[in-house]
Amino acid sequence: MIQTLAFYLFAALVIASAVMTITARNPVHSVLWLILAFFNAAGLMILIGAEFIAMLLVIVYVGAVAVLFLFVVMMLDIDFATLRAGFVKNFPLGLAIAGILLAELLFGLGAHSAGGLVLGTPDAATAPAANVPNIQAIGAVLYGHYLFLFEAAGVVLLVAMIGAIVLTHRQRNDVRPQNISEQVKRRPEDATINTRPEVGGGVKL
Amino acid sequence: MTAFFQSLGLPFEAAWLISTIAGILLIALPLMLSVAMIIYVDRKIWAAMALRRGPNVVGPLGLLQSFADGLKVFLQETIVPTAANKGIFLIGPVVTFTVTLLAWAVIPFNSGAILADINVGLLYVLAISSLGVYGTIMAGWASNSKYPFFSAMRASAQMISYEVSIGFILICVVLWAGSFNLGTIVSAQKGHVFGILNGFGFNPLLFPMWVLFLISGMAETQRAPFDLCEAESELVAGYQTEYSSMAFALFWLGEYGNVLLMCALNATLFWGGYLPPLDIPVLYMVPGVIWLLLKIFFFFFVFSWVKATVPRYRYDQLMRLGWKIFLPLSLLFVFLVSGYLMATGHFA
Numbered sequence: 001m002i003q004t005l006a007f008y009l010f011a012a013l014v015i016a017s018a019v020m021t022i023t024a025r026n027p028v029h030s031v032l033w034l035i036l037a038f039f040n041a042a043g044l045m046i047l048i049g050a051e052f053i054a055m056l057l058v059i060v061y062v063g064a065v066a067v068l069f070l071f072v073v074m075m076l077d078i079d080f081a082t083l084r085a086g087f088v089k090n091f092p093l094g095l096a097i098a099g100i101l102l103a104e105l106l107f108g109l110g111a112h113s114a115g116g117l118v119l120g121t122p123d124a125a126t127a128p129a130a131n132v133p134n135i136q137a138i139g140a141v142l143y144g145h146y147l148f149l150f151e152a153a154g155v156v157l158l159v160a161m162i163g164a165i166v167l168t169h170r171q172r173n174d175v176r177p178q179n180i181s182e183q184v185k186r187r188p189e190d191a192t193i194n195t196r197p198e199v200g201g202g203v204k205l
Numbered sequence: 206m207t208a209f210f211q212s213l214g215l216p217f218e219a220a221w222l223i224s225t226i227a228g229i230l231l232i233a234l235p236l237m238l239s240v241a242m243i244i245y246v247d248r249k250i251w252a253a254m255a256l257r258r259g260p261n262v263v264g265p266l267g268l269l270q271s272f273a274d275g276l277k278v279f280l281q282e283t284i285v286p287t288a289a290n291k292g293i294f295l296i297g298p299v300v301t302f303t304v305t306l307l308a309w310a311v312i313p314f315n316s317g318a319i320l321a322d323i324n325v326g327l328l329y330v331l332a333i334s335s336l337g338v339y340g341t342i343m344a345g346w347a348s349n350s351k352y353p354f355f356s357a358m359r360a361s362a363q364m365i366s367y368e369v370s371i372g373f374i375l376i377c378v379v380l381w382a383g384s385f386n387l388g389t390i391v392s393a394q395k396g397h398v399f400g401i402l403n404g405f406g407f408n409p410l411l412f413p414m415w416v417l418f419l420i421s422g423m424a425e426t427q428r429a430p431f432d433l434c435e436a437e438s439e440l441v442a443g444y445q446t447e448y449s450s451m452a453f454a455l456f457w458l459g460e461y462g463n464v465l466l467m468c469a470l471n472a473t474l475f476w477g478g479y480l481p482p483l484d485i486p487v488l489y490m491v492p493g494v495i496w497l498l499l500k501i502f503f504f505f506f507v508f509s510w511v512k513a514t515v516p517r518y519r520y521d522q523l524m525r526l527g528w529k530i531f532l533p534l535s536l537l538f539v540f541l542v543s544g545y546l547m548a549t550g551h552f553a
Contacts, residue, residue: 028346052325058332059335063331063368064365067339074354134325
């Protein structure tokens with residue numbers, strides 16, 4: 001009973017905030033609605049007992065990715081008139097994508113009503129473990145059965161990150177970099193001197 | 206507590222509902238009261254270190270100062286700037302305040318005295334604390350004013366940077382405790398060193414991690430010396446500049462609630478939580494809540510002490526500390542801790 005109520009609450013909020021994401025006039029509002037959608041999706045995950053995925057969704061998407069979105073969108077100086085100008089030109093493309101998504105959804109629903117999918121490999125090696133906390137179950141699968149693929153994905157991401165840094169990095173010779181350890185090492189005696197000058201003699205620097 | 210209400214003859218659902226609401230009130234109301242008192246304590250400590258008297262007029266020894274301040278802001282007029290984005294402007298402080306209360310759900314106050322005893326407790330804390338930045342960003346952006354906007358930019362970059370190293374630090378703790386459940390993490394610290402010292406902080410491999418956690422906690426809660434989002438010498442009052450009345454008070458409560466939460470996490474993750482510092486039967490006569498509160502109070506004193514004595518960091522220094530020092534160091538310690546645990550057969 002309460003599960004059903006919670007499911008419909010979260011599901012309705014996900015859909016409503018997704019609709020608001022694409023219809024909101026202000027892009028910052030869009031991102032905020034998107035965050036609400038992520039958050040409610042996490043609620044749905046908790047409802048089916050995938051608490052680890054739910055927490056990851058909040059930490060990674062809400063906590064990091066959406067902050068960066070917001071960061072970028074907040075600083076954009078968007079002219080809404082020019083944004084709307086491309087609407088007619090891009091309308092057929094959008095319609096085509098929507099059609100593909102609808103077809104996939106219908107296909108998926110049809111396949112589902114034909115019968116449930118049996119998870120796992122034929123030898124049942126990766127079938128979801130019962131009575132084990134989420135984290136242990138996922139860890140056992142990722143670091144046991146799919147270790148190579150998991151590590152390979154990590155390497156791919158690392159390469160992508162290094163690539164991005166290499167592409168955007170440029171050597172600049174016109175800046176004076178700070179040497180923090182030198183700054184920390186500097187004592188008052190290095191910068192100041194106490195003198196007792198002769199009257200009228202002035203101070204030599 | 207559910208069992209108690211069930212013994213009164215209530216069905217399980219009703220008993221669960223009543224005990225959960227009672228639990229929430231039991232945490233939230235004392236928390237609000239202690240935030241009010243801890244603001245007084247903070248001001249007193251700060252004053253003592255600056256050789257001043259601090260608040261001493263309202264009530265005996267100035268004890269009622271925070272309540273007088275609360276009444277004052279409560280009676281003020283709420284001003285919403287005309288250029289502000291009204292909805293988001295008002296949601297900002299609410300988000301900050303709510304998020305502060307949410308995270309307390311998984312802190313164990315005594316063995317078994319925990320509102321939500323979930324498997325992923327520590328991840329929940331991380332998730333909720335990563336939400337905290339939205340209050341600041343929303344307030345800064347919606348104010349439609351340049352200093353609050355700078356402050357929001359700084360806050361988002363700062364919190365993302367330090368969350369990364371906090372994540373690695375917590376992994377060290379989780380590796381040793383073998384669980385994300387905060388209750389299990391506390392009980393794993395019983396007699397951790399030489400079978401007599403309760404707390405991961407006594408462990409020489411984890412002590413440096415605690416130091417990093419304490420400093421990252423200060424950055425995460427935007428507390429001095431890392432209070433760059435409200436640096437009054439540069440940004441007026443940062444994201445709070447345009448706020449008045451209760452909206453301002455909610456930021457204030459949220460900020461101190463977050464600092465108390467960081468102190469509670471320090472106590473829970475590294476110094477044994479509700480366990481006494483030494484594993485001696487006599488010390489268990491004192492209730493666990495008292496030990497936890499004493500530890501929270503001690504860490505709050507450390508936070509105040511740092512605020513009173515350390516000058517504010519420059520922004521580039523803050524970023525350098527986060528990315529170039531804390532991140533590699535915490536990564537190295539994840540390596541060291543997991544290596545040690547593998548070598549000693551901890552996981553066998």
